[in-house]
Amino acid sequence: MRGIIFTELYELVEEKFGYELLDDVLLDLELTNDGAYTATGNYPFSELLDILIKLHEHTKIPIEDLLEVFGEYLFTRLLNMHPELAKTENVLEFLEQVETYIHIEVKKLYPDAELPKFNIVSKDEKSFKFYYISSKKLHHLAKGLIQGLSNHYKQPLEIKMGLEDKIGVFFEVTRI
Amino acid sequence: MDEERVKRMVNRERNARKESERLLEQKSSELYEINQNLEQLVTERTEKLTTALNNANIAMKTKDDFVSNMSHEIRTPLNAIMGFVEVMQSSEYEEEAFSNYLNIINDSSETLLKIINDILDFSKLQSGQFKISPIDVNLRDKLQHVYSLFSKIATEKEVSFLINFSNDFPKLLVVDDIRITQIVSNFVSNALKFTPKNGTVSIQVLYEHERSTLILKVIDTGIGIKKEAQATIFNSFEQEDRTVTREYGGTGLGLAIAKQLVELMSGEVIFKSIPQKGSVFGFEMPLTVAIEKKQLKSNKKRNLVSFTGTILVAEDNEVNILLISIVLEQLFVSFEVVENGLLAISAVKNNNYALVLMDNQMPKMSGKDATLEIRKFNKKIPIVALSANALKTEKEEFLEVGMNDVLSKPINKTELLEILEKYK
Numbered sequence: 155m156r157g158i159i160f161t162e163l164y165e166l167v168e169e170k171f172g173y174e175l176l177d178d179v180l181l182d183l184e185l186t187n188d189g190a191y192t193a194t195g196n197y198p199f200s201e202l203l204d205i206l207i208k209l210h211e212h213t214k215i216p217i218e219d220l221l222e223v224f225g226e227y228l229f230t231r232l233l234n235m236h237p238e239l240a241k242t243e244n245v246l247e248f249l250e251q252v253e254t255y256i257h258i259e260v261k262k263l264y265p266d267a268e269l270p271k272f273n274i275v276s277k278d279e280k281s282f283k284f285y286y287i288s289s290k291k292l293h294h295l296a297k298g299l300i301q302g303l304s305n306h307y308k309q310p311l312e313i314k315m316g317l318e319d320k321i322g323v324f325f326e327v328t329r330i
Numbered sequence: 331m332d333e334e335r336v337k338r339m340v341n342r343e344r345n346a347r348k349e350s351e352r353l354l355e356q357k358s359s360e361l362y363e364i365n366q367n368l369e370q371l372v373t374e375r376t377e378k379l380t381t382a383l384n385n386a387n388i389a390m391k392t393k394d395d396f397v398s399n400m401s402h403e404i405r406t407p408l409n410a411i412m413g414f415v416e417v418m419q420s421s422e423y424e425e426e427a428f429s430n431y432l433n434i435i436n437d438s439s440e441t442l443l444k445i446i447n448d449i450l451d452f453s454k455l456q457s458g459q460f461k462i463s464p465i466d467v468n469l470r471d472k473l474q475h476v477y478s479l480f481s482k483i484a485t486e487k488e489v490s491f492l493i494n495f496s497n498d499f500p501k502l503l504v505v506d507d508i509r510i511t512q513i514v515s516n517f518v519s520n521a522l523k524f525t526p527k528n529g530t531v532s533i534q535v536l537y538e539h540e541r542s543t544l545i546l547k548v549i550d551t552g553i554g555i556k557k558e559a560q561a562t563i564f565n566s567f568e569q570e571d572r573t574v575t576r577e578y579g580g581t582g583l584g585l586a587i588a589k590q591l592v593e594l595m596s597g598e599v600i601f602k603s604i605p606q607k608g609s610v611f612g613f614e615m616p617l618t619v620a621i622e623k624k625q626l627k628s629n630k631k632r633n634l635v636s637f638t639g640t641i642l643v644a645e646d647n648e649v650n651i652l653l654i655s656i657v658l659e660q661l662f663v664s665f666e667v668v669e670n671g672l673l674a675i676s677a678v679k680n681n682n683y684a685l686v687l688m689d690n691q692m693p694k695m696s697g698k699d700a701t702l703e704i705r706k707f708n709k710k711i712p713i714v715a716l717s718a719n720a721l722k723t724e725k726e727e728f729l730e731v732g733m734n735d736v737l738s739k740p741i742n743k744t745e746l747l748e749i750l751e752k753y754k
């Protein structure tokens with residue numbers, strides 16, 4: 155997993171819960187380089203999960219909620235990292251382009267990145283339906299990222315997330 | 331904030347920075363490596379491009395050589411033709427030399443025609459305009475014909491020349507016989523060209539019924555082809571090397587044309603050669619056997635005239651004699667040839683001809699003078715002038731000396747027929 159995901163999570167935790175909590179979380183864990191991540195590195199995905207579990211233990215906030223909040227925050231940070239990848243301000247179109255363009259370019263920039271796949275089911279002016287497919291099962295992060303997208307461009311969206319089935323997790327994103 | 335925590339945090343930041351620097355360093359070396367690879371790639375590509383460019387230059391040179399060789403090939407017979415025509419126009423040549431010149435001109439024209447045909451065929455093949463038209467044909471007959479055409483050359487060169495067909499060779503095959511003949515002629519003429527005295531050239535023709543395939547090989551015991559040249563022998567513009575061109579002539583297109591024709595007919599060329607031992611040129615080609623249709627012999631209208639009796643032809647020019655003979659033979663009219671006016675007079679005296687075809691410009695005595703003589707003892711026999719330049723004044727001169735009609739040269743079958751009808 156790309157280092158930026160870790161460093162951004164750190165910032166969010168520091169911001170929301172303070173550096174003491176972050177220090178406590180890290181103190182309990184055995185992490186690469188003692189948890190001194192850098193944005194340009196690549197680290198085991200399992201360490202992100204370890205951190206999230208510890209965070210949950212310390213804060214009692216469900217991991218799903220933690221991921222959603224993180225996603226919401228992460229979107230703008232990712233966008234700021236590569237603003238040239240945003241080709242549209244229409245959020246539904248943007249969402250489609252994450253699959254058809256943005257993540258493809260991300261993979262070119264970071265060949266070791268592991269990205270999800272969106273199976274697009276249908277799209278029109280009002281809605282966008284797709285399956286989130288990934289071995290990482292970070293659909294709650296995806297939900298948060300979409301919320302972040304909506305916030306960023308100030309275009310309100312209703313985000314319905316289904317339960318995981320054989321294909322993946324179904325998303326129905328509608329303008330409101 | 332307790333001191334331990336601060337230390338840990340500062341440490342964590344420092345480690346992150348160091349990790350960051352390490353990654354940066356790593357990226358730099360990666361970039362450096364990529365750069366190195368790129369440089370190598372550029373060098374390799376440049377080398378490849380240089381080779382490609384060299385090859386292109388060589389190809390261009392081959393084409394240039396071809397063009398200069400070709401213009402040499404064309405110019406040689408053309409010079410001969412023009413030179414001899416000039417000699418014949420200006421000087422007072424002797425009878426024997428005259429026909430010799432004509433032979434040279436004739437040979438040169440044939441060579442020239444062959445070269446031009448080759449070039450035309452080749453450019454048609456290149457542009458994909460070549461059409462193959464298969465018909466039901468007795469291929470054995472056609473190949474026998476090719477064989478007999480080349481037999482004379484083989485005998486002259488003292489090369490033994492054979493043709494063999496497999497036992498169950500089909501009577502009729504569906505094939506473009508003209509093209510097959512062209513291919514085989516090319517192989518055979520090469521084989522004869524490059525096989526020295528006492529050698530052998532044999533044409534082996536086999537039809538494999540199970541595979542519906544014709545296999546034809548022309549095998550010679552000639553000088554063979556050098557190993558280095560074998561790979562490119564079928565390329566256009568290439569002969570084995572320039573010395574071959576100089577010694578044996580030819581456009582260098584023959585084999586290229588043959589190969590393309592074979593491939594156009596879905597066949598494959600067969601080629602083997604051992605230097606100083608000989609070569610095999612041939613092809614394998616899928617061909618279907620045609621079903622024999624019982625056809626009623628159609629009574630084709632032969633241009634037979636009801637002319638009876640023998641014609642006397644007084645003419646000294648070999649080519650003209652040949653031309654007239656061909657036409658008269660086609661018409662099944664018997665004839666005799668004399669080569670000057672004096673001989674014509676005595677021939678008419680001693681024989682009973684039905685008609686005389688009389689050239690004017692002949693050695694010893696002209697046609698007009700001979701006619702005057704003939705008319706002294708034979709007023710009835712029709713005498714028709716063969717005139718090279720059909721000027722009106724000349725025609726009148728002919729009629730004045732006692733001739734009955736004038737035919738213009740070169741002899742045209744329809745006009746000759748009219749004359750024969752008139753004096754039958």
Ligand code: HEM
Binds near residue numbers: 156236256266271292
């Ligand atoms: C609404 C928009 C987006 C959604 C829903 C989305 C979704 C996701 C998800 C769910 C992941 C986690 C990996 C996984 O699930 O397999 C991910 C990873 C990632 N995405 Fe996106 N993404 C969005 C926009 C962007 C943008 C705008 C960028 C960059 C300009 C970006 C760059 C990345 C990167 C770098 C990763 C990390 C890959 C790794 O760690 O190996 N994404 N994305």
